[in-house]
Amino acid sequence: MNDDIIVAIATSRLEAAISIIRLSGKDCIAFVQQFFTGKIIDKASHTITYGFIKDQDEKVDEVLVNIYRGHRTFTGEEMVEINCHGGVFITQKVLNLCLKKGARMAEHGEFSKRAFLNGRIDLSQAEAISDLISAKNDYASQLALKGIQGNISHFIEDLKEDLIQIITQIEVNIDYPEYEDVEELTADSLLPKSVKLQEKMDHIIESSKNVHLLKDGISTVIIGKPNVGKSSLLNALLDEDKAIVTDIAGTTRDIVEGTIRLDQIVLNMIDTAGIRDTDDVVENIGVHKSKALIHKADLVLLVLDGSQPLTQEDKDLLELSEDTNRIIVINKKDQGVLNDIQGISISAKDHDIDPLIQKIKSMFELGEITSSQDDILANARQIQLLEKANQSLKSAIEAMKQQIPTDLIVTDLYESWESLKEILGERAKEDLLDELFKRFCIGK
Numbered sequence: 001m002n003d004d005i006i007v008a009i010a011t012s013r014l015e016a017a018i019s020i021i022r023l024s025g026k027d028c029i030a031f032v033q034q035f036f037t038g039k040i041i042d043k044a045s046h047t048i049t050y051g052f053i054k055d056q057d058e059k060v061d062e063v064l065v066n067i068y069r070g071h072r073t074f075t076g077e078e079m080v081e082i083n084c085h086g087g088v089f090i091t092q093k094v095l096n097l098c099l100k101k102g103a104r105m106a107e108h109g110e111f112s113k114r115a116f117l118n119g120r121i122d123l124s125q126a127e128a129i130s131d132l133i134s135a136k137n138d139y140a141s142q143l144a145l146k147g148i149q150g151n152i153s154h155f156i157e158d159l160k161e162d163l164i165q166i167i168t169q170i171e172v173n174i175d176y177p178e179y180e181d182v183e184e185l186t187a188d189s190l191l192p193k194s195v196k197l198q199e200k201m202d203h204i205i206e207s208s209k210n211v212h213l214l215k216d217g218i219s220t221v222i223i224g225k226p227n228v229g230k231s232s233l234l235n236a237l238l239d240e241d242k243a244i245v246t247d248i249a250g251t252t253r254d255i256v257e258g259t260i261r262l263d264q265i266v267l268n269m270i271d272t273a274g275i276r277d278t279d280d281v282v283e284n285i286g287v288h289k290s291k292a293l294i295h296k297a298d299l300v301l302l303v304l305d306g307s308q309p310l311t312q313e314d315k316d317l318l319e320l321s322e323d324t325n326r327i328i329v330i331n332k333k334d335q336g337v338l339n340d341i342q343g344i345s346i347s348a349k350d351h352d353i354d355p356l357i358q359k360i361k362s363m364f365e366l367g368e369i370t371s372s373q374d375d376i377l378a379n380a381r382q383i384q385l386l387e388k389a390n391q392s393l394k395s396a397i398e399a400m401k402q403q404i405p406t407d408l409i410v411t412d413l414y415e416s417w418e419s420l421k422e423i424l425g426e427r428a429k430e431d432l433l434d435e436l437f438k439r440f441c442i443g444k
Helices: 028-033 088-100 112-118 123-133 139-149 151-175 185-214 231-240 281-294 312-320 354-364 380-401 404-421 430-437
Strands: 006-009 020-024 047-055 058-068 081-083 217-223 255-264 265-271 299-305 327-330
Touching: 006 088, 006 112, 020 028, 020 112, 028 081, 047 088, 058 088, 081 088, 112 123, 112 299, 123 151, 123 380, 139 151, 139 185, 151 185, 151 312, 151 380, 185 265, 185 380, 185 404, 217 231, 217 281, 231 255, 231 265, 231 299, 231 327, 231 354, 255 354, 265 380, 299 312, 299 354, 327 354
Parallel strands: 217 265, 217 299, 299 327
Antiparallel strands: 006 020, 020 081, 047 058, 058 081, 255 265
């Protein structure tokens, strides 16, 4: 870890009552004392001192300075926070003075990165800080707060402990077979413990994927043949004219996207090109894109024209989307519904879409994240690593069932354990860290 002093504005760069300039690094209290009139050199940690920031003989601002000593700080280093008046000009002037005196501008996420590298937080807690800043709803903020408090660390440590106990039993039998008081292990005796652990991982992965939809938004694709009202539905949901709406079939030839919020649910909407057979080269590319998105989406809204009998194109789409998480939307109910397909009847043109909104809410509303939902991972990286750990464990279980010698089984168990360690950053590579932390706000 470098001993240099980093500095950044930790609050929004807008006019406000207060702005906070954060510094961290070796001897940063003495560094700030050079241009602060209050006496902080001998002050105790976690105290606030009144004074002025001065550039030589010129008073720059009247401030309060917080100091943090030793390893009880966020970064694990000495830290100072200068609370100055929140004008954009004056805040920048204080920052520039810090830089002129020799501090270095912090990189994105560098305060959190130092906290991780100094052992103050693990990688899951660092990610949770970023998640809390970018939270879009209560689900995301509750989940992030649990992560900051070390919830992910606790249950991953429990999984590691269960796994290492299995590994240790095998290693003892391999390394010390002469000890009579060591129970002789076989694949059969290891199998129940391993299966129980694998079931626990399965449950965490499934719960995490469900909550992940609420945290990051539900990928929602609107499909249908041309001119059934897909773009009108998107505009009604967005409450704006984002998509082009005409009576000409095939108007939407590419993907149109937007995001809407239904209470705590975020829908990442995608309006696709109308799906039909066409000789138009550009439209045909859009049709292929639309079909590719159907099976990747978390939710499919299949729009049918209720004022017309079902066509073969409609029937093909019903079959194509049959195995997806879909809602059949019968549009143009203001013109009378002629088909007998069961679905949600709306009029997108008149913005009469409340029945559809209520259906979506009933499908995805989960209520508060309670203490009984503690074992939840926060992001795709963590879920992917637990899936990797789970797959290695499953390979070991399969080997046990085939009565393969335990000294060969232990390799898969070690791979599972390494994946669990990586969730907490215990085996993180430097390039992975750079990629993760550069997404943070610069003063975080």
